[in-house]
Amino acid sequence: MRRFLLPALPLLAAATPAYAAGSDGVNVTAVTMFIAIVLVTLGITYWAARRATSADQFYAAGGQISGFQNGVALAGDLVSAGALLGLAGLICSSGFDGLIFAVGYATGLPFVVFLVAERLRKLGRYTVADVLSTRLSETPIRIFTAxxxxxxxxxxxxxxxxxxxxxxxxxxxxDYLYAQILVGVLMICYVMFGGMVATTWVQIIKAMLLLTAGVAISLLVLARFGFDYNALVAKALAVHPRHEAIMMPQVYSGSVWQSVSLGMTLMLGTSGLPHVLMRFFTVPDARAARVSVFWAVMCQSGFFALIFVLGFGALAIVAGDSAYLDAKGAIRGGGNMATIHLAHALGGDTLMGLVSAVAFATILAVVAGLTLTGASAVSHDLYARIIGRGRATERSEIRVSRMATVGLGILSVLLGIAFQTQNVAYMISLAYAVSCASTLPLLILALYWNGLTTRGALAGGVTGLVLAVTLTVLGPPVWVKVLGNASPIFPIDPPTIVTMPLAFLTAFLVSVLDRKSVPEAAMPSAI
Amino acid sequence: MSADRPTPYTPNNDLPQARLGWIMALIQTLIYGTFVGTFIVSPATMTRPIAPGMAVTVATVGGLLVILSTMVLTGLYVLTANRLTAR
Incomplete structure (x- = not known):
């Protein structure tokens, strides 16, 4: 159960400042490519800045991103550094667990197209709250969604x-401090000047780099084993101290509820993540939204299939080579360095430098997408629609979103510094838990059930949100791992199996009771 | 709050019927559920080698098939929906 967090936020174990094996100083390829990525992305931002002058351009790239482009960008949003580095590291340390997450995350995107993407595009303009407001009272529902x-x-x-x-x-x-400031400044630049256009292209470049790197390393791994996958797995099992036992995932060693709850969260969480949903407003119509998920699934699932090679490759090649291990036999620099070491073992400093730069691009792209989503919630939902009551000028709305971008950027740098030495793995768990218990139930009910009322939606959403946060804090990720208690008060992590049904049930019951109190004539007829 | 409005209905639809999406979601749930469920009910089945003497287990192949199913189901859905809503 503790493993839920590791892959999603992967970079944590890397606590010791150790350089990769074989290089004593700064990797020239890495730095060259790192600078190239920064220059290219800033160039795109400069180009995009001249277009991002209207709200439509800023939030949704004018709806002019093609289905294919949006699909690649969407895959970029979802395949974070956690997938590139964290999953292989997890396979090195505990075997099949890493593949459980690869399989689970892969099943998330299909649900987005089956149930939400097209309807979202049809009903909304810039944010998820736009969609919910088409049916429910605008002010309360927008505040809650924002x-x-x-x-x-x-x-x-x-x-x-x-x-x-x-x-x-x-x-x-x-230095950690400079790294925070560097990432903060770059993400503010992309989003503030380039809006959704620049964010999308940064995401596309990153996704292309990531897929290319993933395919290249996988081919090199397979080549080393004569393209015999069984031989690769056999070597991996021979290297790990627990041998064949690692093929039984430890995440399934808890209760049945625990295993089912984890499966639900991985499968359904994606459909409620606001930065994923916001991508569907960048394409021209519902058909393009649909097509974009097809390309996103091809890229994302393709990448997760590569993890089956990358992960066992890292275990077989890196964990079996003392050059990459510290005195205790653990991977130098922590589990998240497994993929980087693997690149070094296969292609020397050059490949290692390339993969490091790709990891950096991945981080930049993901934080840019998140910042834009947060800024839109502030400027579009809270400022323009609630405070301005829809009368705010477009110019002032964009100014507020730029200010919100700077604010969020500075805030995340400060929090990044504040949480430097803390275990923050639970935060991804919380994001998924909140998504499953609040945004997703509201969206599904609003799109498919005519009986939903504003009071029902708010009651369900607040119940889910509060429960998801409370039960995560009382559960293993915070109560045990951050606060140091011996056993959790609430044992299921993530708590989705409890929170999601309760959110749906509350929304349903309150809506039904609410409707009873409304005079018959005032009730909108269901179609 | 009587201001609440029903789900907008679009007569000249560019959306496929909702039923199609729910059926696909159900199939995806069943496929992934089988993978997770077999691990819960009978771990030995999942950790068994696919053939005697092999290192690759049933779950490894099963996991890859689940990932493949996401591509196939999404592809089927998009093809079907595009055909149903062809203009």
Missing amino acids: VATLIIVMFYLIAQMVGAGQLIRLLFGL
Whole structure:
């Protein structure tokens, strides 16, 4: 159960500032490519800045992103550094657990297209709250959705920032503080000047780099074993001290409820993540939204299939080579360095430098997408629609979103510094738990059930949100691992199996009771 | 709050019927549920080698098949929906 957090926020174990094996100083390829990525992405931002002058351009890239482009960007949003580095590290340490997460996360995106993507595009303009407001009373539902969005985005951002600081320190020898400021400044630049256009293209570049790197390393791993997958797995099992036993995932060693709850969260959490849902407003129509998920699934599932090679490859090659291990036999620099070491073992400093730069690009792209989503919740939902009551000018709305971007950027740098030495792995868990228990139930009910009322939606959403946060705090990730108690008060982590049904049930019951109190004539007829 | 409005219905639809999406979601749940469920009910089945003397287990192949199923189901859904809503 504790493992839920590891892959999602991967970079944590990397606590010791150790350089990768074989290089004493700064990796020239890594730094060259790192600078190239920064220059190219800033160039795109400069180009995009001249277009991002209207709200439509800023939030949704004018709806002019093609289905294919949006699909690649969407895959970029979802395949974070956690997937590239964390899953292989998890396979090195505990075997099949890493593959459980690869399989679970892969099943998330299909649900997005089956149930929400097209309807979302059809009903909304810029944010998820737009969609819910088409049916429910605008002010309360927008405030709730904006708050839920900001909670999910902030948890996610802090986790990414802390991971980024540790990774950059490890890869480039840059001080944690400077790494925070560097990532903060770059993400503010992309989002503030380039809006959704720049964010999308940063995401596309990153996804392409990530997939190319993943395919290249996988082919090199397979080549080393004569393209015999069985031989690769056999070597991996021989290297791990627990041998064949690692093929039984430890995440399933708890109760049945625990295993089912984890499965639900991995499968359904994606459909409620605001930064994922916001991507569907960048395409021209519902058909393009649908097509974009197809390409996103091809990229994302393709990448998770590569983890089956990458993960066992890291275990077989890196964990079996004393050059990459510390005195205690653990991977130098922590589990998140397994993929980086693997690249070094296969292609020397050059490949290692390339993969390090790709990891850096991944972090930048993900934080940019999150910041844009958070800024939109502040400027569009809270400022323009609630405070301005829809009368705010477009110019002032964009100004507020730029201010919100700077504010969120500075806040995440400060929180990144504040949480530097803390275990923040639970934050990704919280983001998924909140998504499953609040945004997703509201969206599904609003899209498919005519009986939903504003009071029902709020009651369900608040119940889910409060329960998800409370039960995560009382559960293993915070109560045990952060607060140091011996056993959790609430044992199931993530708590989705309890929170999601309760959110649906509350929304349903309150809506039904609410409707009873409304005069018959005032009730809108269901179609 | 009587201001609440029903789900907007679009007569000249560019969306497929909701039923299609729910059926696909159900199939995906069953496939992934089988993977997770077999691990819970009978771990020995999942950790068994696919053939005697092999290192690759049933779960390894099963996991790859679940990942493949996400591509196939999404592809089927998009093809079907595009055909149903062809203009």
